[in-house]
Amino acid sequence: MSLVALFYDSVEQGCQIGWPDPARQSILSNTRSPLQRKISNGFNYFEKKGIPTEKPLYPLVGNLWNFWKEVQFQRDAKNEKRFGKVWGSFEGSRPAWNIADPDLIRDICIKEFDHFTDRRVFFMKDKVLSKMLNVLKGHEWKDVRSAVSPVFSSGKIKKMSQLMESCGETLVQHLRKAMEESQGVVNVKEYLLLSLSVSLLPLLCQYGAYTLDVIATCAFGTKLDSLGEENDPFTKNARKFLVDNPIVGNPLIIIPFIFPWVMQLGLNIFPMEPINFFKDLVQDIMKQRKTKGHERGDALDAMMEQVEKEKEAGGEMVMTEEVITAQSLAFFVAGFDTTGSMINFLTYVLAVHPDVQDRLYQEIEEKIQEYGGTNHEMMNACAYLDQVVNETLRFYPIATRLERECTKDCIIDGMEFKKGDLICFPIYAVHHSLEYYPDPEVFDPDRFSPEKKSKIPQGAFLPFGIGPRNCIGMRFALEEGKLALCHLIHSFRILKCAETPVPLKFTPGVLMLMPDRTSPIRVKLESRI
Numbered sequence: 001m002s003l004v005a006l007f008y009d010s011v012e013q014g015c016q017i018g019w020p021d022p023a024r025q026s027i028l029s030n031t032r033s034p035l036q037r038k039i040s041n042g043f044n045y046f047e048k049k050g051i052p053t054e055k056p057l058y059p060l061v062g063n064l065w066n067f068w069k070e071v072q073f074q075r076d077a078k079n080e081k082r083f084g085k086v087w088g089s090f091e092g093s094r095p096a097w098n099i100a101d102p103d104l105i106r107d108i109c110i111k112e113f114d115h116f117t118d119r120r121v122f123f124m125k126d127k128v129l130s131k132m133l134n135v136l137k138g139h140e141w142k143d144v145r146s147a148v149s150p151v152f153s154s155g156k157i158k159k160m161s162q163l164m165e166s167c168g169e170t171l172v173q174h175l176r177k178a179m180e181e182s183q184g185v186v187n188v189k190e191y192l193l194l195s196l197s198v199s200l201l202p203l204l205c206q207y208g209a210y211t212l213d214v215i216a217t218c219a220f221g222t223k224l225d226s227l228g229e230e231n232d233p234f235t236k237n238a239r240k241f242l243v244d245n246p247i248v249g250n251p252l253i254i255i256p257f258i259f260p261w262v263m264q265l266g267l268n269i270f271p272m273e274p275i276n277f278f279k280d281l282v283q284d285i286m287k288q289r290k291t292k293g294h295e296r297g298d299a300l301d302a303m304m305e306q307v308e309k310e311k312e313a314g315g316e317m318v319m320t321e322e323v324i325t326a327q328s329l330a331f332f333v334a335g336f337d338t339t340g341s342m343i344n345f346l347t348y349v350l351a352v353h354p355d356v357q358d359r360l361y362q363e364i365e366e367k368i369q370e371y372g373g374t375n376h377e378m379m380n381a382c383a384y385l386d387q388v389v390n391e392t393l394r395f396y397p398i399a400t401r402l403e404r405e406c407t408k409d410c411i412i413d414g415m416e417f418k419k420g421d422l423i424c425f426p427i428y429a430v431h432h433s434l435e436y437y438p439d440p441e442v443f444d445p446d447r448f449s450p451e452k453k454s455k456i457p458q459g460a461f462l463p464f465g466i467g468p469r470n471c472i473g474m475r476f477a478l479e480e481g482k483l484a485l486c487h488l489i490h491s492f493r494i495l496k497c498a499e500t501p502v503p504l505k506f507t508p509g510v511l512m513l514m515p516d517r518t519s520p521i522r523v524k525l526e527s528r529i
């Protein structure tokens with residue numbers, strides 16, 4: 001198929017997902033007109049609505065070219081300065097709204113949620129993966145979300161916190177070893193450059209190992225020390241799933257953005273061998289627990305509890321074995337690297353802001369004394385810890401943008417959204433806006449003090465998203481991150497050294513906030529105990 005024909009197809013795809021009729025007619029009625037004319041017609045979508053537009057440079061790719069060239073959040077910040085709080089761009093041929101206004105973000109994600117229930121996903125052929133919460137759509141998503149929500153209740157998080165505790169201790173042991181081997185300078189989260197790849201992926205190292213151990217114990221009911229037991233089948237398969245995946249980080253991943261229909265050919269983003277390993281593992285553990293009635297207080301227990309409740313209530317079952325397995329995998333996909341990155345950035349800010357570290361150390365030591373160790377209640381009592389974590393997530397939001405798909409036509413604030421429109425919220429630009437955060441480039445945990453926090457508009461702090469489709473694992477991630485930090489601060493003084501990059505540089509071509517391969521986060525650790 002020629003490139004021109006592919007472009008026509010992708011224009012049609014754009015039309016089906018919600019281009020307005022006049023644009024559609026002018027494009028389709030002139031299918032034999034010169035390519036340039038089609039491009040200018042197709043890319044007029046926002047201009048016709050009076051919305052400023054980031055003009056696409058090339059046919060087919062729209063503004064995706066800029067995605068590869070520039071760091072996403074820097075491009076968003078530049079566009080916000082240039083266009084204001086609402087502007088249009090094109091993901092391939094598909095129109096994408098960019099909205100950096102907290103009131104509008106709140107309206108779309110909460111008030112008018114019924115019109116924006118989904119986010120963009122590429123068709124997933126596998127019958128288990130397609131049931132992961134993050135990719136489900138419409139009613140199916142709603143049913144699974146309400147069935148899975150109790151897994152993350154405060155009571156359940158408290159139980160899982162006890163399981164995480166031993167992973168925190170293992171993390172300290174490994175960091176101590178790494179510190180002794182390298183005269184104190186530790187690359188807390190290493191990066192690996194894949195051949196053919198312009199993006200960088202985390203090795204299962206230090207924080208990666210910690211978050212993997214936590215997922216193994218809380219989502220898969222398996223005790224693990226992934227750095228100590230590199231040949232363990234769980235560690236090996238996790239590595240294949242998350243690190244040695246030939247597709248992630250590969251520039252060819254851009255193809256489904258331009259031609260979403262290619263995924264219907266049966267391509268899967270994830271390699272199947274490790275997926276099958278994890279499916280079998282979850283199913284074996286569930287069988288064992290059913291026969292032996294063994295309980296660990298982990299997420300699998302909580303999901304099986306939900307099954308019993310559904311059985312008692314009668315009616316159609318939502319939590320089938322397939323759905324449960326899919327959620328364990330979803331926790332992996334959504335919770336592994338995000339949480340590792342959060343701990344990585346936390347370590348960095350403490351190294352470059354020793355005054356913040358000293359105050360945090362005082363608080364943690366006081367509360368450890370008071371509560372007899374690091375635990376759920378002790379962490380809840382640490383107000384400054386919460387402020388430091390919030391400010392770190394404001395300064396370095398791991399997911400730099402959120403997405404929604406318009407599922408029903410609607411008009412908000414005079415703007416007409418059509419079914420199929422893609423809506424993007426540039427989190428980084430909002431978090432660094434002078435309007436909501438005075439001196440936004442200053443790291444100041446006191447902006448999240450109880451008095452000041454309440455003045456931040458609801459749609460202006462979005463590290464875990466917003467509304468009914470926000471991050472279901474937020475409390476879990478915060479518990480896991482704070483626990484790691486308490487162990488770290490209690491055991492080590494974190495110091496800036498010659499190898500610590502200031503300021504941080506970031507990687508283009510990825511949606512997550514990732515330090516550049518040439519300047520990974522390195523800090524010096526000094527034992528405190």
Ligand code: HEM
Pocket residue numbers: 119133134135145330331332334335336338339342398399402403462463464465466467468469470471472473474476477
């Ligand atoms: C610091 C760590 C994390 C960050 C920054 C983060 C951030 C996010 C964000 C921004 C979203 C999209 C929300 C929206 O569209 O409004 C999301 C969704 C999600 N996250 Fe997290 N996340 C983290 C950790 C976790 C963990 C540990 C888990 C699981 C245990 C998890 C599970 C999920 C799932 C399943 C979704 C999809 C929810 C849905 O579509 O209903 N996340 N996360």
